[in-house]
Amino acid sequence: MGLDDACNTCLVLGLGFPTTPETPPTNPPPAMAAPATSFEPFLTLGLSGECCPLTVTEKGDVNKGGSLHHRHHEELPTSAGAGDLCRPASPDVSPFSSGRVKRERELSSEEVEAEKNSCRVSDEDEDGVNARKKLRLTKEQSALLEESFKQHSTLNPNQKQALATQLSLKPRQVEVWFQNRRARTKLKQTEVDCEFLKRCCETLTNENRRLQKELQELKALKMAYTNIPAATLTMCPSCERTDGDGNRKKPFPMPSQPRFYNHVTNPSAAC
DNA sequence: GAAACTGCTCGGTTTACGTCA
DNA sequence: TCTGACGTAAACCGAGCAGTT
Known part of the structure; x- marks a missing residue:
């Protein structure tokens, strides 16, 4: 009801943002979680046609459509597949991946060595039952990875290989x-x-309220x-004030311009 | 220039594992 | 002690894009 009425008043409430907000970097800085203080919304009350349209810029890419993930159970010809860690020595035994085809690849000797080193979990399997164990990185490994991530959120192949060697992990694991x-x-x-x-x-x-x-x-x-006929208008005593020259003052202080509210400069706004 | 290939990143998903009530 | 729910993170898949051949 109130809103409908307001829509007929030629007054417009608007929510807006600065026209050129600083878009966050696509690669977030390592010290992330810095609140986006660079764009501050504001609410305006003004005449229609003057109000800026609502513009919310969406950060990040939008070309990444959701994938449907039809599992085709097919061999991928691409490389970079690391397969599973700690996989059983016997290839015909597949205790995990319920029908799921893992990426296979031929491992180079270095990668085989790295895989041996990285299989600390399976090394703990003393009963020889090689149920699939998911690798949990040690605190040291995680710390080093975090440290590296703070420096660059992406790795080039050399950095990846160096990090993998340093951590006794496979490059694929570092990549993942x-x-x-x-x-x-x-x-x-x-x-x-x-x-x-x-x-x-x-x-x-x-x-807005x-x-x-x-x-x-x-x-x-x-x-x-x-609605009141002008002839019948009488000034209430409290409003019937005069200025120094005996002229009656305006009974109500009407702002000459619409009041634009900016929550940033107004301390009552919490945003 | 077009097509095939490669390598990378990303969004979304699966799944092993740890925690807790 | 057992168990199921739930959260987290490692691993995976498919798609898209850019660079190369």
Whole structure:
């Protein structure tokens, strides 16, 4: 009801952002989770046609469509498949991957060596039952990977190989770790952004309510003036003040311009 | 210039593992 | 102690893109 009324008043409430917000880097900085302080939404009350349109710039790429993931159970000709860690020595035994075809590849001697070194979990299998064990990186390995990630969120082949050698892991494992790490970073940043926008939305909703209320009051005031015949108008004593020259002052202080509310400069805004 | 190939990243998913009620 | 729910992270898959041949 209130909203409908407000829509007929030629006044417009608008939510806007600066026209050139600093878009976050596609590769988030290592010290992530810095809240996006560079763009600050604002709520305006103004005449229609003057209000800036709502523009929310979406960071990141949008060309990445979701994949359907039809599992075709086919051999991939591509390299870089590391297969599974700690796989049983006997290839005909497949205790894991319920029908799932793993990427196979021929391992070079260095990779075989690295794989041996990386199979610390299976090394703990003393009963010879090689159920699939997922590698858990040690604290030292994770710390070093984190340290490296802080320096570069992506690795070139040389860095990858060096890191793998240093950690006694396969390059593929390092690659996967960085891949997952980037995904986690992005997810976390998205959550931070989401929380930030939620708070903004909350604040702007409150401001919207306040402005709607103000609008209603102004409309009621306007109606009161237009409905009363001018001849019958009498000034209430409290408003009937005069300035020094005996001229009556305006009974109500009306702002000459719409009041634009900027939550950034207004301390009442929490966003 | 077009096509095939390669290598990489990304989004989404699966799954082993750890934790906790 | 056992167990199921749940979260986390390693591993995987398919798609897209850019560079090379």
